[in-house]
Amino acid sequence: MVQVGPVLVDGIIYSAWLFIAAVGLTLVYGVMKILNVTHGSFYALGAYAGASLTGVWLARGLPPMLSYAVLLGGALLVTLVFAPVIERGLLRFMYAKDEVVILLVTYALFLILEDTIKLIWGVNPYFVAEPYALLGSFEVGGLRYPTYNLILVGLALALAAGLAWTLRATRSGKLLAAVIHDPEMSRALGVNVDRFYLVTFSLGCFLAALGGSFTSPTVSVVPGLGVDVIVLSFAVVVIGGLGSLPGAALGAVIVGLVRSASVHYMPQVELFVIYFVMAMVLAFRPRGLFSLAEPRRI
């Protein structure tokens, strides 16, 4: 019998990763009512940018400790190149359309970005593990874990705290709440709604890219990397409640622990349980665990 300790540690690490990868999706949905399939593309873009840039960085003999900043920079770079173009150039003309139609638009963009990635980086795998191995390892219950995983957990906590603070305590956060509640009225009162949409979309994509770039040292970066992340992120944010920040955190913890437990105790149901939990939550609480009653607008 496997001990509970490793299950918990794995679960927490996996939860942290899931939260980083998925939180942007819930942010974009919460503000713009867009279920953004390109989220997975940005994850992949971030992973490629992270892996290739740190590869170059280390090959030049630059200080390895700063490679974490390079990972961050890579995510920022791909976001700035792609996200504003997508939002300003295409998505903003679609806001009047149905939620499902916008979903399909982002699906089309996802197909386009899949190949754009191949055009930029080719089809060969990238593998840069140095940032992963750099920090050594720590021990829990007789099992060794790379310390890098602690960075993931720290990053997830920092993101959660940062987002919660921005949304609850800053002027922009409060304006954003107004935009979410009633975009037209906010516009009438002089809020620059377009800019909020642009920033929110870019921020959501940046979070996805960040998830990708900080995952890149732990995996080999290959085409099709983002495809799995899309459904996994969907599962996480749906469980917690689409558009809810605490919901995304709860969803990540639930999926993380469930998967970790199944990997340790019943590996054959690993994938099954995640989507089973998602289906169960949808069946009993269609709007997710953290949802509020939605007021009906006439």
Place this chain on the structure above:
Amino acid sequence: MTRDRTPLLLAAILAAVVAGGLALPQWALFILTVACAQGLVVLGLMLLLRAGLVSFGQALYYCIGAYTAGGLARAFKIGDIFVQMFAGSALAALVALVLGFLLARYRGIFFGLLSLALSMILYGLIVKSEALGSTDGFNLLPSTLFGVRPSAAWVRYAVAVAAACVALGAAFLIHRFLNTPLGRLGPAIKDNEIRVEYMGASVRYAIHVNYVIAAALAGAGGALAASTVGHIDPEMAYWTTSGEFVFIAILAGTGSVIAPFLGALIFGAIHTIAYDVSPNTWQLSMGAALLLAIVFLPEGLWSLFVRRKAA
């Protein structure tokens, strides 16, 4: 009121496939058969789309159909394509009948997400199932028709004709269904659900029926695809497969029962040409095509024909 030309058109298409198929090369017959299989699935999606529902999990039934065909071939040595399609369709319909009680309560994005979750559950199960070949899937022998195994030179033609018969037959039945009171409820539900209820019709029942029919069609399409391609794997239940079906459905439009097959054929053509011209950027071409369709043809390709008729 013009006369209903759809049955005539369907018969003409069938005649064209039977006669023209003799002249077509093997690869074209293959594309035609796959288009029939996908068209069947999309025909079902069209029913749901008419009611304003987008299922991102139609691959669930497609996969059930395919694995039913594969299971029959492997366990009972039943290679008859009609038996396989019927069994695949029946099993898919049965599963949909059960799941429909749950799904018929959902609308909009939640309908899509729940159907997505359900198809991913099947994916997760098959991937980890050694007996079903895990991620590799397994191969199927070429199909027989009514117990006769056509010679290698003729099998593609025979299967293509059989596929066209089933596909166009299904299209005809759906066409009839759309003109029944129950079939006509679809667009009304999309328009205003509450009014439909006020008229005394049950929205949930109508959606449930549409959902089961859609699943039956997807099951038949899956079985056909399995025996045509000769290989099945869990990717058939993955969300990208569902995405392709939605893609074709949007491309085709909901204007006619012929549209899904036209859409599937064009999808196959774009796919083949794009892959031939540049193997690494075919998805880019597909994505661009989908975007263009959404922006310039929101009612799908079929709207082109309708407009021309009106002018």
